[in-house]
Amino acid sequence: MADPRQPRTTLALMREMGLTEEVVARRKAFLEFGAEDVERLRGLHDLAAQYADGVIEDFYSHLLSFEETQKFFTDPAILARVKAAQKQYFLELTQGQYDAPYVEDRLRIGVAHERINLPIELYLGAYNFYLRTVMLRLVEGYKNNPEQSTATLGSLLKLVFLDMGLATETYLFRRERTIREQQEAIREISTPVLPLRERLLLLPIIGAIDPPRAQQITTQLLQSIRAHRAKVVVMDITGVPTVDSAIANHLIQTVQAARLMGATVIVSGLSPEVAHALVRIGVDLSAVNTVGTLQDGIEAAEQLLGYIVSKAGDTGTSHNPAGS
Amino acid sequence: MDSRSWTSTCSGGTHVVGESRVPIKQGGDIITARQQGRALAAQLGFSSADQTLIATAISEMARNILVYAKVGEIIVRPEHNGKAGITIIAHDAGPGIPDINRAMQNGYSTSGSLGVGLPGTKRIMDEFLIVSEVGKGTTVTMKKWKT
Ligand SMILES: Nc1ncnc2c1ncn2[C@@H]1O[C@H](COP(=O)(O)OP(=O)(O)OP(=O)(O)O)[C@@H](O)[C@H]1O
Numbered sequence: 001m002a003d004p005r006q007p008r009t010t011l012a013l014m015r016e017m018g019l020t021e022e023v024v025a026r027r028k029a030f031l032e033f034g035a036e037d038v039e040r041l042r043g044l045h046d047l048a049a050q051y052a053d054g055v056i057e058d059f060y061s062h063l064l065s066f067e068e069t070q071k072f073f074t075d076p077a078i079l080a081r082v083k084a085a086q087k088q089y090f091l092e093l094t095q096g097q098y099d100a101p102y103v104e105d106r107l108r109i110g111v112a113h114e115r116i117n118l119p120i121e122l123y124l125g126a127y128n129f130y131l132r133t134v135m136l137r138l139v140e141g142y143k144n145n146p147e148q149s150t151a152t153l154g155s156l157l158k159l160v161f162l163d164m165g166l167a168t169e170t171y172l173f174r175r176e177r178t179i180r181e182q183q184e185a186i187r188e189i190s191t192p193v194l195p196l197r198e199r200l201l202l203l204p205i206i207g208a209i210d211p212p213r214a215q216q217i218t219t220q221l222l223q224s225i226r227a228h229r230a231k232v233v234v235m236d237i238t239g240v241p242t243v244d245s246a247i248a249n250h251l252i253q254t255v256q257a258a259r260l261m262g263a264t265v266i267v268s269g270l271s272p273e274v275a276h277a278l279v280r281i282g283v284d285l286s287a288v289n290t291v292g293t294l295q296d297g298i299e300a301a302e303q304l305l306g307y308i309v310s311k312a313g314d315t316g317t318s319h320n321p322a323g324s
Numbered sequence: 325m326d327s328r329s330w331t332s333t334c335s336g337g338t339h340v341v342g343e344s345r346v347p348i349k350q351g352g353d354i355i356t357a358r359q360q361g362r363a364l365a366a367q368l369g370f371s372s373a374d375q376t377l378i379a380t381a382i383s384e385m386a387r388n389i390l391v392y393a394k395v396g397e398i399i400v401r402p403e404h405n406g407k408a409g410i411t412i413i414a415h416d417a418g419p420g421i422p423d424i425n426r427a428m429q430n431g432y433s434t435s436g437s438l439g440v441g442l443p444g445t446k447r448i449m450d451e452f453l454i455v456s457e458v459g460k461g462t463t464v465t466m467k468k469w470k471t
């Protein structure tokens with residue numbers, strides 16, 4: 001609420017997570033959450049408003065009596081703020097509207113908890129206490145109508161599980177996204193172009209190649225070819241876990257682009273079995289100069305550049321003037 | 325009955341090879357699906373060359389899902405229909421393929437790629453069935469038998 005951009009962020013998140021109206025409707029259907037549930041929950045609203053403060057007090061005294069949760073509330077101002085937010089959340093449970101804004105709100109709760117790094121088991125544990133506190137009061141409030149009490153409790157459980165599902169999913173989604181972003185960041189910096197010798201570059205590729213990365217690799221390679229006036233490049237793909245036709249296509253295009261700049265690319269590290277599978281699928285690898293290992297690649301490159309590669313012993317004899 | 329067969333499976337110590345499902349939502353999932361397929365093929369006793377063919381077939385279908393349908397699922401499961409084999413199902417609820425005959429031709433690609441994924445995968449598998457409906461999605465079911 002303090003941050004006016006917050007609602008927009010959650011809206012975007014909702015889209016990213018694929019939580020369309022249809023998807024939410026499917027979830028409600030799976031929970032068998034229907035019009036009667038909405039009615040029952042709405043009918044609970046007055047009672048809920050009466051005992052809201054009591055529930056919140058019990059809830060926070062529980063949280064404050066455990067070390068694990070206490071540490072999140074060391075600042076009294078924060079405590080006051082979350083209590084107020086909690087009360088609002090509590091009243092929303094029975095307000096009778098469980099549409100897109102409601103879902104968005106649940107996501108916001110998930111985001112808030114993930115941001116403070118609240119462990120998921122504490123979230124679930126706290127929710128359990130919360131639910132039991134509410135249950136006692138609900139049973140008490142409906143003591144003259146046990147049937148209504150059970151039915152309402154059932155409706156509440158459905159809604160609560162919908163909520164918990166949304167909140168925990170947000171958690172997971174954000175964690176997964178963080179991991180993905182980190183992987184991307186690592187990949188960005190992990191495609192070095194190494195000048196091995198004059199006119200010879202080594203491009204070791206580690207990790208999966210996808211279209212944006214392929215583009216980045218090609219650009220980086222072409223720039224390096226120009227900067228080093230390279231004639232031969234060894235592109236080592238030993239560390240690439242998947243090579244299928246789409247990846248092969250990227251490799252072929254990189255090779256062709258380098259050729260236009262006057263450099264020959266040798267691809268090393270393509271396993272014979274993968275190469276065979278690609279050929280059977282119909283990938284034409286004839287434009288690509290492939291060799292088995294990185295070592296083979298460097299040797300082939302040196303030959304292309306006219307370096308004489310021979311064993312130290314041989315060199316010793318042929319270059320020994322005293323020998324003649 | 326159920327509990328008995330469950331107990332015997334566990335106490336017998338033989339690990340029953342089952343089905344696995346891999347949601348395809350991002351690039352890394354292709355690798356996961358490929359690994360699952362390769363692992364199952366290895367457990368079923370496929371040769372190393374066949375394991376690679378199976379893994380490559382999975383890559384092709386998983387990448388098609390990612391590129392053309394954005395999300396979908398790969399299911400790999402053992403087949404014990406008299407002979408041993410592996411079944412792979414690639415399913416998505418994406419845009420579907422308007423002209424399957426054309427998509428099955430070598431060199432036909434709407435993404436500027438090589439256009440060999442579908443016809444090539446059909447070549448390396450023993451059975452290949454593609455069902456696609458525009459606006460509904462695409463399902464490829466393919467099998468490879470142990471030789
Ligand atoms: N799951 C899918 N959903 C929608 N369209 C698809 C799907 N899979 C394939 N197609 C369509 O069929 C065409 C041919 O697919 P195929 O895999 O044979 O080639 P490609 O993906 O274009 O190139 P390559 O696989 O060689 O990188 C694609 O270009 C695309 O238009």
Ligand SMILES: [Mg+2]
Pocket residue numbers: 246384387388440441442
């Ligand atoms: Mg393809």
